[in-house]
Amino acid sequence: MKTLFDLRVKQTEEMVEAVKSIFEEPLKIVRLEDPITPCIGCWNCWLKTPGICVMKDQMTTSYSDYVNSDTVILLLDTAQGFINHQGKVFLDRTIPHYHPYIDLVQGECHHVARYERYPDMVFHYDLEGLTDQEETVIEDYLVRMAFHFKSKAFRLVGNGSLQLQPLKNRKANNHAIAFGSTDPMDRLVIYNGSPRRSGSNSALILEEVQKVLGDRVEMRDLKQEDQWEQWAEAFTGEKNVMFFMPLYVHAMPSHVMGFMEKLQASAGGISFFMQSGFPESSQSHYLEAYFEQLSIRLGRTYLGTAIKGGMESLQMRPEKARTSMMEPLVKAIETLVLKGEFSTSDIHQLARPVRFGAGVQMLFKLVGKKFINSFWDQKLKANGAYEKRFERPYRA
Numbered sequence: 001m002k003t004l005f006d007l008r009v010k011q012t013e014e015m016v017e018a019v020k021s022i023f024e025e026p027l028k029i030v031r032l033e034d035p036i037t038p039c040i041g042c043w044n045c046w047l048k049t050p051g052i053c054v055m056k057d058q059m060t061t062s063y064s065d066y067v068n069s070d071t072v073i074l075l076l077d078t079a080q081g082f083i084n085h086q087g088k089v090f091l092d093r094t095i096p097h098y099h100p101y102i103d104l105v106q107g108e109c110h111h112v113a114r115y116e117r118y119p120d121m122v123f124h125y126d127l128e129g130l131t132d133q134e135e136t137v138i139e140d141y142l143v144r145m146a147f148h149f150k151s152k153a154f155r156l157v158g159n160g161s162l163q164l165q166p167l168k169n170r171k172a173n174n175h176a177i178a179f180g181s182t183d184p185m186d187r188l189v190i191y192n193g194s195p196r197r198s199g200s201n202s203a204l205i206l207e208e209v210q211k212v213l214g215d216r217v218e219m220r221d222l223k224q225e226d227q228w229e230q231w232a233e234a235f236t237g238e239k240n241v242m243f244f245m246p247l248y249v250h251a252m253p254s255h256v257m258g259f260m261e262k263l264q265a266s267a268g269g270i271s272f273f274m275q276s277g278f279p280e281s282s283q284s285h286y287l288e289a290y291f292e293q294l295s296i297r298l299g300r301t302y303l304g305t306a307i308k309g310g311m312e313s314l315q316m317r318p319e320k321a322r323t324s325m326m327e328p329l330v331k332a333i334e335t336l337v338l339k340g341e342f343s344t345s346d347i348h349q350l351a352r353p354v355r356f357g358a359g360v361q362m363l364f365k366l367v368g369k370k371f372i373n374s375f376w377d378q379k380l381k382a383n384g385a386y387e388k389r390f391e392r393p394y395r396a
Ligand SMILES: Cc1cc2nc3c(=O)[nH]c(=O)nc-3n(C[C@H](O)[C@H](O)[C@H](O)COP(=O)(O)O)c2cc1C
Pocket: 039, 040, 041, 042, 092, 093, 095, 194, 195, 196, 199, 200, 201, 202, 203, 245, 246, 247, 248, 249, 250, 251, 275, 276, 277, 278, 279, 283, 309, 311, 312
């Protein structure tokens, strides 16, 4: 079976017909209407009901079409130089199809497959309004995401007559522009991009930042969607802003993209901070590459991107360990505010390891894998879900 998921705002019949003409067998067409409910990082799909998402919406009813297809075709819209929030929600919400368990692949952490096979992923996105660099950033991102999701990646290019191109996994084109600087900041607006309702690592870190910097920082939680119009309007007059977020499927959580789509070009500084579950910072490079391009698009001085991996366990740590874990992140933001620029040596330090070398990969195989995966097993047991951990709920 091949399924076409149409995630576009304007779901034109011409494009669907053009895609149909590429594939010999009939396609199942699933039109996903905006909005799909964003992932809230609750981990129920891993730890309470293995493989099953708590959300009950059109996405949930499409899971079996996804898992039982040999090919899925995703028709995506772009916005602000990246795939739009609707495309991003779709990708975030595929996380139940994988285990929390971890394996190392080419020096990077990957989630272990829940299903014995996954569909090839075929992407189409419109090039209108994209720079060449943005087009590459999107493609790099989609290929990396598909690689992690154990799918082969293809792209449909062209608008009228389409061609199917196989895509190869490759490194991100990050560090294309250098970190800039500005005056010491009287005020920095920080947008918190964590979707979590409780137990958010970002919230803990930003609380510490607020303690240290007081009213020189203003926190805005992007979960407050009713404030978006007002904040997007204020953005054009804001001298310095930072987007702070957890990494979701190698990019921003979908609601962060939803807000970013509303931003207009304006003067001022812009900076980014990603914290993530896996320890290696290369996980975040595809998003870093996008944020560099976003700064150009928004006409703002790019003050840089800080990346810190290995943060998922922060909320579970005793207070003292938690404070010392947060300390370098808080310091990086403090330096940015007080000096008007990141300390590049601090940022390099935070980003270590970039990838794992051969020695760590060997150690991981011998002991690390067992140790990390037993952490998830304990949680599954505590929830009475351990026996169901290998279930494949959507396999026909
Ligand atoms: C849907 C989803 C996707 C994620 N994708 C990644 C990823 O690609 N790489 C990574 O290192 N961590 C990933 N994480 C882990 C989060 O970045 C990490 O748990 C983070 O500390 C959560 O921060 P928060 O509590 O502030 O939301 C993902 C988490 C979720 C829920």
